[in-house]
Amino acid sequence: MATIENPDDPEMKKLISKYKVKPVPDSLMKNYLSDVRKKIEIEKSQGQGFGFPVWMGAVVLMYSLAFAFAFGTYWVEGRPDFSNPVIAVPETEMIPVPSSTTMIKQAERPEAVDIKIESDAELGAILAIFGEDMSFLDEREISMDVERFDQFEIQGMSLA
Amino acid sequence: MISANLETMTDEELVLEFQRGIEPAFNRLVSRYQEKSTRLAFSMLRNWETAREISQNAFVKAYFGLKSFKRESKFGTWFFRILVNQARDEIRRRMRSKEQVMAEDVLTVIPSLHASPSQEIIMEEERKRLEAAVANLPENEQKVFVMRYFNDFSLQEIAESLGIALGTVKASLFHATQKVRKALKNVCHPGESRDPDRLDSGFSAHKTLADPSSGGRRNDNLEKGGV
Numbered sequence: 001m002a003t004i005e006n007p008d009d010p011e012m013k014k015l016i017s018k019y020k021v022k023p024v025p026d027s028l029m030k031n032y033l034s035d036v037r038k039k040i041e042i043e044k045s046q047g048q049g050f051g052f053p054v055w056m057g058a059v060v061l062m063y064s065l066a067f068a069f070a071f072g073t074y075w076v077e078g079r080p081d082f083s084n085p086v087i088a089v090p091e092t093e094m095i096p097v098p099s100s101t102t103m104i105k106q107a108e109r110p111e112a113v114d115i116k117i118e119s120d121a122e123l124g125a126i127l128a129i130f131g132e133d134m135s136f137l138d139e140r141e142i143s144m145d146v147e148r149f150d151q152f153e154i155q156g157m158s159l160a
Numbered sequence: 161m162i163s164a165n166l167e168t169m170t171d172e173e174l175v176l177e178f179q180r181g182i183e184p185a186f187n188r189l190v191s192r193y194q195e196k197s198t199r200l201a202f203s204m205l206r207n208w209e210t211a212r213e214i215s216q217n218a219f220v221k222a223y224f225g226l227k228s229f230k231r232e233s234k235f236g237t238w239f240f241r242i243l244v245n246q247a248r249d250e251i252r253r254r255m256r257s258k259e260q261v262m263a264e265d266v267l268t269v270i271p272s273l274h275a276s277p278s279q280e281i282i283m284e285e286e287r288k289r290l291e292a293a294v295a296n297l298p299e300n301e302q303k304v305f306v307m308r309y310f311n312d313f314s315l316q317e318i319a320e321s322l323g324i325a326l327g328t329v330k331a332s333l334f335h336a337t338q339k340v341r342k343a344l345k346n347v348c349h350p351g352e353s354r355d356p357d358r359l360d361s362g363f364s365a366h367k368t369l370a371d372p373s374s375g376g377r378r379n380d381n382l383e384k385g386g387v
Binding site: 002003012016019025029033037 | 187190191194195198199202203208212216217219220223224264265266267268269270283286290308309310311330331333334337340341
């Protein structure tokens, strides 16, 4: 009786010994070697014969081109200036990050600032910045909280 | 002179010669393995034309891989591993594309002068059932079964060719054999013993045919249309 350790089944062997795998037809073996050689030549012509697959060559070529482009740019335009980290940001969009000193200053400042609006132009500018919700400015003399007041400074306006 | 030497060289020597740039050494390896590889591919793919194609492709792959072959294993097992992988890919490709291929019979009855026409019919039926049972095995078990029983590979050769552990080969072969036995047993005839330790009707028929003391009773049953 066969076991997993000795799986050869004598009776199965006996049964199968009555049969054999069909012999390979002679016609199938004709030109076998020459057909193999032809296939090898075809593979060689398609790049297999270089020792590495064609796709690998394509990757190497791609990286070479990328390097050449980067080097070419450096050659023509020179080394890029990395000393100034702020690059190409329009001045109007620059928002200063409050330093610790500024924070202290802000903490020392009063919670609200009294503003007296002198002209219609100033009122127009304020409304343009804050929108319709600033209708209270019609009073022309208001008390504005510091945060809002600071936004005028950011926009380059001085109301003080 | 070189070709005369190549005839007598071992596989390992031929591989070494090929790696030194002697191309005819590879031709000699092809000639040496072409028939065995085509037969193995056929027993897995059940189609001669496909078997020839696949075995040739395996040689092409071997040609390009041989230059970096480190000779840590035998050329034969290394090559059959390529072949089995190619055959497996072909089977999967067929399954994906649902391609129908004319499945040919793998086994043939060894002609015997002593076999009567009725015995030949019984053997032919038995052969068909055996092939159907093997064809229904899971892929891995089928490969192991076919390599062991149809192509006479040793268990170690199977393990190396398939790149699996010897224990896995043993387990696969054991389970495959059990399944084939069971499949053949399911074609039992009315009134026959269903003792699980007894082999199937095919085995029994074989045993009875081989044993004259049985008086031919088994043959009579079979001739009455049992098989």
